[in-house]
Amino acid sequence: MNKTFQAWIDAANEMGAYKETIVERVIEDDAEYWAMNIETELLPGEWTKTYLWLGFPKHASANPAVMHIHGGGFQTVNLDHVKHWVHKGYVALSYDWKEEISGQERHSDLANMPRLDMEDEYAPLQSVMLTRVLHAKKMITWLSLRQEVDPNRIGVFGISRGGSITWILNAWDDRLKAAVPIYGCGKHLAPGRLNRNIRKAHSLEDTREWNRLLDGVTLASRQQSPVLLMTATNDYWGWLDAICEAAVQIPPAQRGLYIAANQNHQLDHWAGNSLDRWMDVHVKGEGAWPQAPRVTFNSSTENGFDNLHATATLDTSVQLPDKLRFCWSWWDFSEVLPPGRYWHVVEIDVSDNPSIVIPVIDPRISGYLYIDAVYADGVKASSFPVRFSPAYIGVKHTEPQRSHVLADFSNGLDGWCCPYMRTEPYDVDFEYVILSHPDGGKALSMNEPELLFSLATNKLVDPSMASLTDEYMLHLQLFNELPGRWIITLFYRPDQAGELSWTSELRVITGWSETQIARTAFHNEDGHILPYWAKAQRIVLTFYGLSDQDDAGRAAVGKILFDLEIKMN
Structure with missing residues (x-):
């Protein structure tokens, strides 16, 4: 074991000298919410400031607690998450680990803590992930000292990069009662698996040190508290195979799985209730986690x-x-x-x-x-x-199961989803809507006025499409309430190293339209034609208004298939 690493990890379990300042109070009938700054040392001599929201039921004493660790990008503290858990009887904490993003007024300041990402340096003591874990441990330490909190009943959940922090935190902190890494576990923190497989070469010694201390799969066997692994089958960040490789090392009694089919960095509508149940079972000690078949x-x-x-x-x-x-x-x-x-x-x-x-x-x-x-x-x-x-x-002789149908919404989503990443487990504002098509079939729309209409599927990669030849036309039923344009994009190796794309555009007026598109109508950014249909593995349909500023109105997608017949609108 690296003695310096272990010393830093152990030191984060002690609060040491610190200063806390309340910068805003929100008082409701049954709860209080405080925006705060906490100044403390994360490493010897490295004084940092953490911006956070703390919420607790009024007159709370020795309550169970949940800590939220946000994701990367433009995410930061989430007061909605804090309120959700407080309304369920928990003390709740959400803190900022990103520092300043998008010029927001309040943010953390992590001074000169290690901040090199894995592409920059593969040395654990210089890694930003070490900083994230030390920061999370210090927040657990601070939370456990609050009089409102029972220090023996604390759970943590994190999303995306926050899920990765949660996963590693649970390997190096034995004070938790439950951990829920969302899209955040598995081998995506190892060479060749992070963000489309792009990695910098590192020495064997650096790699071994990293694997011992910060690698997701290696740390699976160190998980300290019961873990609910929540992910999506097509997640670009936590690949499903890697998550399974890690999960199999956790005893079944300590492990739960939640998988959302045909989703990428977003979950389905059972996610919020499932996350709540895991915390209630393992942090509150109420009920039981249901069986999986x-x-x-x-x-x-x-x-x-x-x-x-x-x-x-x-x-x-x-x-x-x-x-x-x-x-x-x-x-x-x-x-x-x-x-x-x-x-x-x-x-x-x-x-x-x-x-x-x-x-x-x-x-x-x-x-x-x-x-x-x-x-x-x-x-x-x-x-x-x-x-x-x-x-x-024992299956040898099978009845032919070929199909050229890409979308038939008679029985639900048919493997389609909105490709925009809605990472949160609670997404009450979004829903898919099944509509009727004039020919008696079904179509898929969305109730999300603020979101660009876009639907995607990987059905092109299914073996049932293998008989597709290049003479076929892509036949689409499309609806748009207002005039605009449809952008149809085909991807090869989506969300992976070597990703390629080809695009075709349709200008439309209003109402339902029925359109056929030839393979030769798809071009990449260099103007080259899609070489053959089998090159396409994902299709994305997006509707825009006549200009980027125009309201696009409601849109929908009906049946989509490949056929040889050319029809006129």
Whole structure:
């Protein structure tokens, strides 16, 4: 162990001399909220100032507490999170670790603390992640000294980069009762895995030192308190495979999983209730975390074709879920990396035989499957993803399952999502809306007036699309309330090293339109044509007003498919 590193980690458990100043008070009927500055030493001689919001129920004494660690980019303290937890009976803290961003009036000042990112230097004692962890530990120390707080009942959750801080904090701090890293665990802090695989070369000695002290997968075995890992299947920051690699090292009794299918750096609508439940169970000591199913596979033969069955196994002696969501993706990590995968989702009611048939395109292609258990109170628990091989299970002869349909919203989202990253677990203002199309089909829209209308899917990468030839046309049903333009963008290797894109633009008036686009209408920024449809792995449709300042109004996407027939509007 690096003695200096250990000494710094240990010192953060002591508050030492400090000064606190209240800069604003918000008083409600049942709670108080204080904006504060805390001045303290994070390292010997390094005096820092931390800006934070603290909230607590009135007359609170020895209450459980939750600390929020915000994400990177332009994020900072979040008073909404503080209020949420206070209304649930917790003392809550949200502090700023980013220092000044966007010229905000209040922010932290971390003086001359280590601040090199991994691309700059791969030495733990110079790393900004060390600073983040020491800072978080000092905030736990300060929080535990408050008379309103029970120091033996503190939980932490963090989002994105804050999730990474939470993950490492839980490895080096044994004072927590629960930790929830959101998109923030796994091997994305190791060479080749951070931000589209771009990494600087480092010495073997530096790499070994980093792995011992700050690497996500290595630190999985050090997790001190029960961990709920919340992530998205296509997350660019915490790749799903790496998260599983880390999670498997945590005993099942100490681990919960929550996975949002076909999402990137955002979750689905069960996330808030699930985060609340984890904290209530492990910090308050109320209730129990619900069971997640176990997955088994078998094959059968019918009419000369082999079928692949996936079955959820549940413990009938404890609470059963209302719904099960079977989520699977073809290809493994050697073919399609996590950000670019497409996930099929089939939802069923819980029954005596909770099983589905998975359509197999090619028995030689392996896949991943996990099952969500959705409960009546809006909590969701995900099973551990399992890699499966249809051929190994006994599936050899399959009925052709080819498809050229990219979007059919008759049964829900069909693997589409809004690509704008809404990172927070509580997102009450956003919802998808299923509309009727004039031809009797369904269309997808969104209720989010302030958000640019955009929808995306990775369905192009699914093996069912493999028979697509370059003569096909992309056939779209589109709706826009006001005149404007649709930008259709195709991506190769989305959110990964080597990402490429090609774009086509449609100018439209109002109402429903039906349009066909040839492959040759897509160009990259250098003017080169999309070489073949198979090069495209993600499609993004975005609607703009006639100018960037114009209101775009409501928009929607109907059925999308590839066909050989050319039609006129």
